[in-house]
Amino acid sequence: MSLTQIGPVYSGRASAVRAGEVVLSLVASGLVGMQGWTGVRRLQHPYDRSLQLGLDRLAALCVRAGRDAPVGVQDLVGVWCAERPVDSWPLEFDADAQVDGERLLIGGEPSEFCLEWAVSAQDVVSEVHEGTLVKEIKKMAAQLGRPELYARWRLFVTEHAVLGPDEFMAAKNAVLDVPQWATWMEESYGRVTAEVTLGGRVAVCGGCGQWVAPRADGRVRCGVWRCARRADLPEPVWVEAQGARRLEPELVxxxxxxxxxxxxxxxxxxxxxxxxxxxxxxxxxxxxxxxxxxxxxxxxxxxxxxxxxxxxxxxxxxxxxxxxxxxxxxxxxxxxxxxxxxxxxxxxxxxxxxxxxxxxxxxxxxxxxxxxxxxxxxxxxxxxxxxx
The missing domain is CATH 3.40.1350 (Trna Endonuclease; Chain: A, domain 1)
Known part of the structure; x- marks a missing residue:
């Protein structure tokens, strides 16, 4: 593996900590990029670019520390992320980061620890859609002198993960004196596609209230960390998928x-x-x-x-x-x-x-x-x- 394009050489405790955080953020972001909203896919190329960048930097640090490096992305994901706690990696972290015993994958899914570290890395798709839409709504609400429109939009999407065709039409027409409102609804909700349905229906988690895509084995279990660890998680609510819309994953x-x-x-x-x-x-x-x-x-x-x-x-x-x-x-x-x-x-x-x-x-x-x-x-x- 070539190590000539890894990035800057770090020296000193502060730089070593920054280097460790960069690797952790890249790997975590790559795992979440593989996961999407439906769970980590079967390992296949092309991998998320963040994951490859994280692997390259980790390999360089392993060489520098005289440690064995992951042998490719499959080893990184299947062994290092799934089996080895982060504090066993040849990286340095600040004590306040509290990485002891933390793993990036648990049961094949990104852990809550992983998800939070991934948030700190740039998510291009989400930034383009979520960031641009939110900025547009804020800008237009300010121009109209109607700042409550932003709050009303945010409240609505928080409470409504899936909309049937009649509900979606009503949502688009909820603010008739603001034509942009209908466009905001169109950009907030996408059509329910086959991969997120089971038996012609889409599941809505009884805990967090967000839509849940079935796993490869047909099971429906919410991947939100708070829901995943609940023993008393309510059964999902099922909504007919025909003509329905679901909140865009990045807005979820x-x-x-x-x-x-x-x-x-x-x-x-x-x-x-x-x-x-x-x-x-x-x-x-x-x-x-x-x-x-x-x-x-x-x-x-x-x-x-x-x-x-x-x-x-x-x-x-x-x-x-x-x-x-x-x-x-x-x-x-x-x-x-x-x-x-x-x-x-x-x-x-x-x-x-x-x-x-x-x-x-x-x-x-x-x-x-x-x-x-x-x-x-x-x-x-x-x-x-x-x-x-």
Whole structure:
């Protein structure tokens, strides 16, 4: 194998850590690229380019460390990714990355650890579709002076994974005074193809609410990590595939799945009497909630396994004047309770690693349970709205 086009030679601890992270991100991204939405395909050429690049860099580092390198992509995927924990690879990582015992493939599917590292690598297809569509919707909503349109679109796609023909037509006609809305629906939902159906129907997961493609053996089991590890996962709901539309895979991954905990938190707060505005100012925050007693909070919800990777994704919270309709008294970064319970170092690593949190020490990291409990329940029902 030629090692002449591997990339720069790294020296020093910091450079070695960067080199390790590049390899891990490339390999993880390549595995997810092979997986798509239906599971890792049978090994065949051509491989995802990220996987080959990761293999090349890993091989170079193995040679440098005097270790045996993977013998091709099949060895990398079938042995290194499926059987060997990442901390046994000849790579260096920061302790806060918490790679000990982590594998990239579990049961032939990318692990949650793998999925999060893959997100940090560029996904060209998803960037072109999801990124471009989201930017277009935000731009048009701003030009029309209707910022709530973006929130309304995002809420809709989060709640609707599969639409029958009549439902899809109703969705396209839901905002008749904005002709672009129908185009947004067309670009958000693709036709249900044969490979995602079973017996003329498409399955919708009873846990996350997203469509699930059957595996090669005909089994239907959601690949979303939270669903995959649930012993009490509800049976899927089946929808007739004839004429149906399903949410585009990249929107499932980057909009609907992250949107689920945001919407869940909003509804739990509203049940205690809060008025919750979703995605104010074109997603400057996930939500702003006003308690029944008038206290207001600005919230971003982040459901990540790795605080080390999440720290790179946190943006500075916006500051708005007291006369702004979305002004808030305190800001909270909310992480699901089970993430904090499973990792006692989560908040410490997150606050240590995040430049945004260090710049705004008044922003508090709390669990979803704690935030909901802090909202006084006066026995009145609140509401979840999309603006203004």
């Amino acid at each position: 991954r980057f909009v609907a799945l992250p949107g689920a905990p945001e919407l869940d938190l909003a509804r739990r707060l509203a049940a205690r009497g809060a008025r919750v505005v979703l995605y104010p100012k074109l997603d400057a925050l996930d939500l702003v909630a006003v308690w029944p007693n008038g206290f207001s909070v600005g919230v971003d919800v982040k459901d990540w396994r790795s605080p080390y990777l999440l720290a790179r994704r946190i943006k500075t919270f916006p500051t708005w004047g007291t006369d702004d309709p979305h002004a808030y008294s305190r800001g909270f970064l909310v992480v699901p309770h089970d993430r904090l319970r499973a990792n006692r170092s989560y908040v410490k690593i997150l606050t240590r690693r995040s430049e945004a949190l260090r710049a705004q020490p008044q922003i508090e990291v709390v669990s979803d349970r704690d935030l909901v409990a802090s909202c006084p329940d006066l026995g009145t029902l609140g509401e979840v709205v999309c603006g203004p």
